[in-house]
Amino acid sequence: MKLTEHFSLAELVASQVATRKGIDNAPGPAVIANLTRLAALLEQVRALVGGPITVSSGYRSPALNRAVGGAASSAHVLGLAADISTNKLAPKALALLIRQSGIIYDQLIYEGTWVHIALSAGAPRRQVLTAKFVGGSVSYVSGIV
């Protein structure tokens, strides 16, 4: 099922971890509605970049989110976040490009080898962070550094 011209539902729910561990990652109607909003956001990023966007993680069912160690409040669980990359730009350049664009997001996180972009149910915060991975734990600093 296509959500937008370039993004399918299958692409936004695909998970190697879910497949490997036999975790059900099928979304319900509310999540599919959110994933449709997310796909529209990804279309904007795709147009900005001028080429395909790879989604490494989109929707995560609560069970999958636990299995990958995601935060309980993660927007991925709502179908409102995607971890993305592109072969057109390094992840940091992608994050900087999105930040300086007119694209409206709730949260943008430069995570080293990918970019997390999220929407919210309420007013977007336009929060920009960089994840720092040290000794198996993660912390966040403001901005893209």
Ligand SMILES: [Zn+2]
């Ligand atoms: Zn993410």
